[in-house]
Amino acid sequence: MVAGRHRDVHRPQGRHIRSIAAAKLGDRNRWDEIADLNDLKDADEIVIGQKLKLPKK
Secondary structure (H helix, E strand, O other): OOOOOOOEEEOOOOOHHHHHHHHHHHHHHHHHHHHHHHOOHHHHHHOOOOOEEOOOO
């Protein structure tokens, strides 16, 4: 992966991948981009405190 194409965030308690997409990317429907960057097969795979790569806005 080319440097600068993503940024990292840790999953806070009570947050799900769709709410992270809404808060960090401005669109909850972009959750699949987060899933793809992190090789997640299921949106429910993330756990509290997990480090996630986020695409650039």
